[in-house]
Amino acid sequence: MNWATAIDAAAQRFARDGHGFIRRTPLWQLPGAALGIDCREVWLKLEHLQSSGSFKARGMYNRLLAHPIPFSGVIVASGGNAGIATAAAARALHVRCEVFVPTVCSPAKQSKLRELGAKVVVTGSVYAEALEACLQRQKETGALLTHAYDQPEVVAGAGTVAQEIEHRAGRAPDSVLVSVGGGGLIAGIAAWFEQRSRVVALEPELAPTLYRARENGAPVDVDVSGIAADSLGAKRIGAIAWEVTQQHVPQALLLPDAAILAAQQALWKDFKLAVEPAAALGLAALRTGAYQPAKDENVCLVICGANVDPATLA
Amino acid sequence: MNWATAIDAAAQRFARDGHGFIRRTPLWQLPGAALGIDCREVWLKLEHLQSSGSFKARGMYNRLLAHPIPFSGVIVASGGNAGIATAAAARALHVRCEVFVPTVCSPAKQSKLRELGAKVVVTGSVYAEALEACLQRQKETGALLTHAYDQPEVVAGAGTVAQEIEHRAGRAPDSVLVSVGGGGLIAGIAAWFEQRSRVVALEPELAPTLYRARENGAPVDVDVSGIAADSLGAKRIGAIAWEVTQQHVPQALLLPDAAILAAQQALWKDFKLAVEPAAALGLAALRTGAYQPAKDENVCLVICGANVDPATLA
Numbered sequence: 367m368n369w370a371t372a373i374d375a376a377a378q379r380f381a382r383d384g385h386g387f388i389r390r391t392p393l394w395q396l397p398g399a400a401l402g403i404d405c406r407e408v409w410l411k412l413e414h415l416q417s418s419g420s421f422k423a424r425g426m427y428n429r430l431l432a433h434p435i436p437f438s439g440v441i442v443a444s445g446g447n448a449g450i451a452t453a454a455a456a457r458a459l460h461v462r463c464e465v466f467v468p469t470v471c472s473p474a475k476q477s478k479l480r481e482l483g484a485k486v487v488v489t490g491s492v493y494a495e496a497l498e499a500c501l502q503r504q505k506e507t508g509a510l511l512t513h514a515y516d517q518p519e520v521v522a523g524a525g526t527v528a529q530e531i532e533h534r535a536g537r538a539p540d541s542v543l544v545s546v547g548g549g550g551l552i553a554g555i556a557a558w559f560e561q562r563s564r565v566v567a568l569e570p571e572l573a574p575t576l577y578r579a580r581e582n583g584a585p586v587d588v589d590v591s592g593i594a595a596d597s598l599g600a601k602r603i604g605a606i607a608w609e610v611t612q613q614h615v616p617q618a619l620l621l622p623d624a625a626i627l628a629a630q631q632a633l634w635k636d637f638k639l640a641v642e643p644a645a646a647l648g649l650a651a652l653r654t655g656a657y658q659p660a661k662d663e664n665v666c667l668v669i670c671g672a673n674v675d676p677a678t679l680a
Numbered sequence: 681m682n683w684a685t686a687i688d689a690a691a692q693r694f695a696r697d698g699h700g701f702i703r704r705t706p707l708w709q710l711p712g713a714a715l716g717i718d719c720r721e722v723w724l725k726l727e728h729l730q731s732s733g734s735f736k737a738r739g740m741y742n743r744l745l746a747h748p749i750p751f752s753g754v755i756v757a758s759g760g761n762a763g764i765a766t767a768a769a770a771r772a773l774h775v776r777c778e779v780f781v782p783t784v785c786s787p788a789k790q791s792k793l794r795e796l797g798a799k800v801v802v803t804g805s806v807y808a809e810a811l812e813a814c815l816q817r818q819k820e821t822g823a824l825l826t827h828a829y830d831q832p833e834v835v836a837g838a839g840t841v842a843q844e845i846e847h848r849a850g851r852a853p854d855s856v857l858v859s860v861g862g863g864g865l866i867a868g869i870a871a872w873f874e875q876r877s878r879v880v881a882l883e884p885e886l887a888p889t890l891y892r893a894r895e896n897g898a899p900v901d902v903d904v905s906g907i908a909a910d911s912l913g914a915k916r917i918g919a920i921a922w923e924v925t926q927q928h929v930p931q932a933l934l935l936p937d938a939a940i941l942a943a944q945q946a947l948w949k950d951f952k953l954a955v956e957p958a959a960a961l962g963l964a965a966l967r968t969g970a971y972q973p974a975k976d977e978n979v980c981l982v983i984c985g986a987n988v989d990p991a992t993l994a
Binding site for chain 1: 700703707991
């Protein structure tokens with residue numbers, strides 16, 4: 367797979383698209399001192415300002431633009447950011463969307479999906495059952511299936527985040543810290559930068575899909591829980607992410623929930639960025655010293671999602 | 681007064697300052713379609729991400745850097761963004777800070793000021809009485825007084841917002857929509873752009889200091905109330921702002937509170953920007969058609985403050 371070509375193709379699809387759905391999000395370049403970090407600059411890629419409130423919009427939209435969409439529309443199993451992104455992308459393109467969620471999916475999330483025009487099917491007590499029903503339904507309707515992280519177009523869409531960072535800054539950062547759930551984002555970013563930037567994987571201690579896969583020598587199912595399980599709670603690293611990170615990601619770190627929560631609160635209190643816990647792992651790694659940049663390093667944090675209840679930030 | 685020189689000097693003070701206190705905030709350039717506006721581009725200057733949560737930090741910090749600060753420190757009368765910005769600026773420079781507020785100042789705001797290390801003096805039932813006590817105290821201590829909007833260093837500091845916009849974009853926007861309370865921000869912005877950009881003044885119908893001054897032919901006290909009175913609630917346009925806007929601001933518009941509130945909610949819901957009502961006037965003007973850009977226009981909105989209780993955004 368030629369990822370650079372696939373990522374360029376995704377960026378061109380977004381640029382040609384007349385709906386303005388995928389946004390070029392701001393890159394905020396600050397001196398390290400502004401964040402109390404002893405390095406040259408910290409770059410914050412404000413991808414939580416993306417349509418649908420997370421980077422997931424890029425992958426989902428790229429998949430939708432890359433394929434003819436049948437009259438039955440698109441279909442996905444997800445009660446999280448991937449479901450929201452698929453529903454928002456489908457709305458932008460005026461196509462139907464069915465979202466399968468398990469009964470544990472909160473009424474608030476279900477109503478958010480309905481607000482976006484999706485048909486929500488609540489079935490099964492756990493995600494795996496909702497997925498099974500979704501795949502069954504897809505066979506009947508022929509709808510275009512989107513996967514939260516393990517499809518090439520989804521990874522290439524996420525890779526446009528890295529391309530934008532490099533184009534905006536005029537160069538690659540020395541390092542990029544990326545939160546990992548199923549691994550779609552880090553796969554896209556590492557596939558773009560390859561060895562030109564040190565890509566570091568960050569996971570909550572309580573959701574260590576990549577960390578455990580590396581220990582094990584191959585992807586393995588893990589138990590997931592904790593503060594970021596909502597968005598980083600994939601049970602197993604994706605096959606594409608596994609392959610790309612084995613090649614291009616030298617380092618995978620675990621962070622405790624308390625550090626993630628403190629970083630999320632600091633992003634609101636000191637920087638007025640309203641983000642979800644998954645988006646705070648990069649700052650948590652810098653503040654705890656889990657990742658220590660060199661004094662002359664430019665380190666980039668991907669602020670990947672904003673799907674937070676603002677009442678919890680006060 | 682040579683404003684361009686004063687604004688350049690402020691920007692150089694910020695750049696030389698080793699504390700990283702004043703941030704170069706992101707400029708988010710979006711196609712008009714992304715906001716549902718029929719113009720070429722809408723530029724959002726994300727100044728609500730500034731230290732202290734508003735543009736006020738620039739003016740206060742410039743005043744502090746431009747003068748020797750006595751041992752008694754700095755002093756200000758304000759329970760709003762100007763007080764918070766002065767306290768934050770003083771903390772960054774490790775100097776004392778006294779803030780005078782009237783008894784109507786909420787306990788939450790008082791404790792925010794104290795968190796920033798300021799000594800809070802609660803006196804008088806209205807702002808004018810707190811100001812009088814502040815001026816009396818200043819005579820005793822010789823502390824450096826900051827004013828929320830009507831000092832040249834404060835206006836020049838605010839002007840660096842415009843300089844940054846132009847430097848980042850590589851050109852001036854065709855138009856800039858700016859919220860007006862006492863007028864410090866619009867004075868700085870209009871002083872920088874002069875006739876190179878169409879600067880439009882926006883005020884809530886319930887806080888029309890500049891609008892009424894223009895009707896009257898001179899600054900005049902007005903009654904202020906409504907959703908944005910917290911930050912745009914000056915009772916009279918500043919003398920500096922009056923002079924600069926008479927020369928460089930062709931248009932002043934009033935907006936109803938309902939439109940301001942709807943725009944504030946849209947900035948959160950659709951763009952994940954957590955802003956105070958004062959920061960939403962620009963989008964309100966575009967959405968209501970109060971300001972109608974040309975199809976090929978690049979219009980810039982200054983998102984000026986984030987001092988919002990996030991619980992009210994949910």
